[in-house]
Amino acid sequence: MSVGIEHIYAYAPQHALPLPALAEARGVPAEKLTQGLGVRAMAVPLPCEDVVTLAATAGARCLRAAGVDPRTIGMLVVATETGVDHSKPVSIFVHELLGIGPHCRTYEVKHACYGGTAALMTAADWVRANRTKARHALVIAADIARYALGSPGEPTQGAGAVAMLVGPEPRALFLSEESGVHASNVYDFWRPLDRREALVDGKYSIDCYLDALTGAFRAFRDLERPALEEGEGLVDRLARVLYHAPFPKMAAKAHRRLLEVDRGGTTDDLYAASYRDLVAPGLEAVSQVGNTYTASLYFCLASLLEDEGRALSGRRIGLFSYGSGCCAEFFTGVLPAGAATLGATGVRASLAGRRLIDVPTYEQLLHEGEQGGRAPADFTGDFVFAGIRDDRRIYGRAREALAA
Ligand code: COA
Numbered sequence: 489m490s491v492g493i494e495h496i497y498a499y500a501p502q503h504a505l506p507l508p509a510l511a512e513a514r515g516v517p518a519e520k521l522t523q524g525l526g527v528r529a530m531a532v533p534l535p536c537e538d539v540v541t542l543a544a545t546a547g548a549r550c551l552r553a554a555g556v557d558p559r560t561i562g563m564l565v566v567a568t569e570t571g572v573d574h575s576k577p578v579s580i581f582v583h584e585l586l587g588i589g590p591h592c593r594t595y596e597v598k599h600a601c602y603g604g605t606a607a608l609m610t611a612a613d614w615v616r617a618n619r620t621k622a623r624h625a626l627v628i629a630a631d632i633a634r635y636a637l638g639s640p641g642e643p644t645q646g647a648g649a650v651a652m653l654v655g656p657e658p659r660a661l662f663l664s665e666e667s668g669v670h671a672s673n674v675y676d677f678w679r680p681l682d683r684r685e686a687l688v689d690g691k692y693s694i695d696c697y698l699d700a701l702t703g704a705f706r707a708f709r710d711l712e713r714p715a716l717e718e719g720e721g722l723v724d725r726l727a728r729v730l731y732h733a734p735f736p737k738m739a740a741k742a743h744r745r746l747l748e749v750d751r752g753g754t755t756d757d758l759y760a761a762s763y764r765d766l767v768a769p770g771l772e773a774v775s776q777v778g779n780t781y782t783a784s785l786y787f788c789l790a791s792l793l794e795d796e797g798r799a800l801s802g803r804r805i806g807l808f809s810y811g812s813g814c815c816a817e818f819f820t821g822v823l824p825a826g827a828a829t830l831g832a833t834g835v836r837a838s839l840a841g842r843r844l845i846d847v848p849t850y851e852q853l854l855h856e857g858e859q860g861g862r863a864p865a866d867f868t869g870d871f872v873f874a875g876i877r878d879d880r881r882i883y884g885r886a887r888e889a890l891a892a
Contacts, residue, residue, distance in 0.1 A: 491615045492658030492821060493608075494624070497550035498790040498834040499542060500531040500648035500777045502868045504842050505850045507643055513847040514638060521643045526736030526771070529842075530646040530778030532850055533632055536872040538858035539570040540578050540883060542649040543630035544585040545870040549834055550651035551586065556624060559589040563614055563625035566596050567603030567782045569679060570632045572881060581883055582628065585871050600677060601732055602811020604629030604650070604782035609817070611654040612663050625654040631781035632858070633734075634685045637851065641688050644735045646778020648838070650786035659826030660793055660833075661805075667819035668708025670700045677812035684857065693812055697738065698745045700816035701808055705749055708818040721750040726820065727803035728796075729766045730788040732810045734779045736771040742808065743767045769796065773835045785809050790833040797827040841868050 506529050508518040522528055533542070543566050551558055564586075566579040577596030588594070593614075597607045604627070611625035630649035635641030652660075676693035679686045709722050716722060723729065723746065731739040743763050747754040754762075773791035774780075780787055785807060792800070800823045810816040843866075845853075860875030863886050874882040 490658065490662055491612045491654065491656055492662040492824070493652045493660040494655045494658050495550055495554035495653040495830070496650060496660045496786065496790045496793060496833050497546050497553055498648065498650045498773070498783070498787050498838060499546040499549065499869070500780070500838040501533045501537055501542070502841050502843055503532045503534060503845050503853070504529045504776070505532055505845055505847070509847055510643060510850075514642070524737065525643055526740070526775055527643055527778060528775050529844070530643070531648055532845065532853050533647045533858060534853065534863070535856045535859050535861040536863045536867070536874070537869060538572060538873045539568050539630045539632060540572060540581040540585070540881070541869055541871040541873050542632070542647065543568070543578060543628045543651070544582045546630065546649035546651040546834065547582055547586050547626060547628050548870050550653055551626070553832070554653050556653060558587045560624060561588045561592055561626050562623045563611060564588055564592055564594040565607040565611060565625065565627050567598070567607040567627070567629045568596060568631050569598055569600055569603060569781055570630070571596060571598065574681070578630070581881065585883060588626075599815050600811035600813050601734070601781045601784060602809055602815045602817070604786055605809035605817050606815070608652060608654065608663075609667070615654055615656060622656045627652045627654055629782035629786055631783055633779040633781050635688065636685045637854065640690050641686065644779045646780050648777050648780040648783050648787060650783040650790055652786065658824050659830050660823070661789070661821040661827075662824055664820045666708065666711045667817050668704040668706065668711065669815070669817050670703030670707065671815040672700075674812070674814050676814065694738065694741065696812065696814050697810045698741065700810055700814050701742055701745055701818070702749050704808065704816045704818040705746055709750065721747070723747065723750050723762065723766070723806070725804060726766065726806045727800055728770055728792060729806040729808070730770045730785060730792065731767070731808045732785045733771060733774045733788060734784065736775045739767055739771055773839070776839055787835065791835045793823070793827060793830055794833040794835050797823065797830045801825050801828040
């Protein structure tokens with residue numbers, strides 16, 4: 489059975505901090521952030537937004553866009569590293585907010601930024617496993633990336649969610665059954681239970697990412713059928729390559745490594761042309777939203793489909809997912825004919841209604857954190873986090889909360 493992503497929808501908070509303003513406040517050249525890291529702005533959530541509201545908003549819009557009744561969803565997996573409880577999963581809050589029925593397997597999954605891919609692969613296997621009945625899974629990757637104020641990681645924050653409807657009639661992406669995986673225990677990035685902000689060994693995390701890419705891509709390359717001819721690169725068979733992008737420059741570093749592994753070396757000119765054609769077009773959204781951890785790779789995919797779904801229909805693309813700690817996976821997919829008519833995937837809508845904030849407002853929002861609260865009148869999300877009462881988290885629909 490051909491299985492893949494039937495629909496995809498992204499959502500990012502509407503408030504965003506332009507990186508040149510952060511650079512000025514921290515006394516570093518703006519070019520270090522806008523060119524050196526490739527980030528131009530990062531999304532900042534309001535106190536009434538948390539990972540549940542982000543995930544539920546993306547999920548509701550994905551189901552609406554696909555025209556699928558929530559009660560027919562048989563599996564709901566939410567991938568995040570911004571969990572709201574040690575025990576109660578984000579997914580069960582989302583399950584209720586979306587009106588999904590009781591006969592649905594639902595859980596939260598965690599492995600740093602790799603969680604979204606773990607959930608997607610599990611969901612695809614679950615759809616494939618039942619050959620007699622078409623069934624649908626909803627996978628949502630959602631995160632709020634947090635590093636300490638003034639730390640090197642600070643410019644690589646962001647927030648957002650991407651929902652993917654997985655089923656037997658993909659309009660967004662047919663998923664390959666083969667993939668190349670690489671896992672090893674490394675301490676490059678972690679978030680101890682008592683901390684909101686991540687701890688990271690930044691330079692080491694880049695090395696770990698590139699080593700994992702080498703391992704996963706080699707494993708995938710060996711499985712390629714028909715086998716590669718002498719001198720042929722796997723990359724020659726791909727129309728685009730999307731990478732997990734904690735900051736866009738990471739994708740540039742990754743693509744150079746991929747070409748080196750694929751061809752046994754590269755030149756600056758070959759690399760520059762390949763990066764321009766295969767990688768740069770998919771990075772616009774993440775340069776405006778920032779790091780969304782589990783959702784980052786899928787923001788790139790949603791953006792690519794919205795911008796180039798028609799032009800790339802029938803073409804094969806490569807995807808690389810990395811989660812610190814670490815686990816990584818390289819896989820490919822083909823854009824079906826339906827990609828030409830997929831329409832909006834939420835990326836442009838997320839960026840269009842944005843409100844740019846200054847550094848004091850950003851610092852105030854970070855200080856307040858996701859403590860719950862009222863939504864402003866121009867709030868763009870579908871759901872709000874009202875707060876905690878009797879140790880229980882309270883969520884509601886944004887429109888009803890605003891009317892109250
Ligand atoms: N103009 C243009 N580029 C500039 C510059 C300037 N004035 N000043 C510095 N740069 C470039 C640097 O050369 C470097 O690019 P390069 O890596 O291609 O050489 C880039 O800007 C970043 O500078 P660097 O000194 O490495 O930044 P940093 O020490 O502040 O930390 C990270 C960068 C990525 C390590 C840090 O943001 C971080 O820890 N992020 C979180 C972890 C992460 O995202 N890891 C990724 C793998 S999961």
